């Protein structure tokens with residue numbers, strides 16, 4: 001197994017539990033909210049995690065959603081994944097949104113709300129050119145390979161999903 005990368009961390013909230021991996025092979029260390037919050041359907045909030053970090057140069061951390069919260073409660077991150085730059089020394093915040101159309105969701109202090117994935121990132125130098133080299137995909141994108149959801153008035157491309165209003169009309 002590779003040696004873990006050392007990351008300096010500071011507790012902004014002296015009582016906050018440090019981010020922790022649930023299992024040895026996990027990619028994300030769980031982040032908690034230091035503030036209780038209740039979100040009505042469609043509501044969002046910026047929640048403090050009580051920690052700030054200093055990543056080594058060449059690394060970034062990404063704030064990812066927790067799939068259990070998403071599946072059970074419809075909680076997503078507005079900016080998923082949130083990017084924590086190596087030079088950022090402020091408190092890590094999590095921008096949550098309640099996407100459930102009916103139920104409110106409540107977070108208590110120190111509930112786990114997101115997970116932090118630390119990764120090496122490349123810096124690039126951009127070289128401007130008049131023409132880019134060719135490729136098999138060329139300019140195809142946005143569903144060019146088919147299999148996207150149909151929307152009203154369209155049959156979709158080679159589809160394996162359709163929007164609910166489409167299904168109800170069948």
Ligand SMILES: O=c1ccn([C@H]2C[C@H](O)[C@@H](COP(=O)(O)OP(=O)(O)OP(=O)(O)O)O2)c(=O)[nH]1
Pocket residue numbers: 063079081082083084085086088091092093094095
């Ligand atoms: O979910 C997030 C996303 C970002 N940040 C912090 C760390 C990051 O380094 C900084 C800036 O984030 P980003 O570059 O995504 O936001 P911006 O709107 O481009 O702000 P800026 O102009 O400060 O770069 O905000 C968080 O605490 N949580």
Ligand SMILES: [Mg+2]
Pocket residue numbers: none
């Ligand atoms: Mg930015």
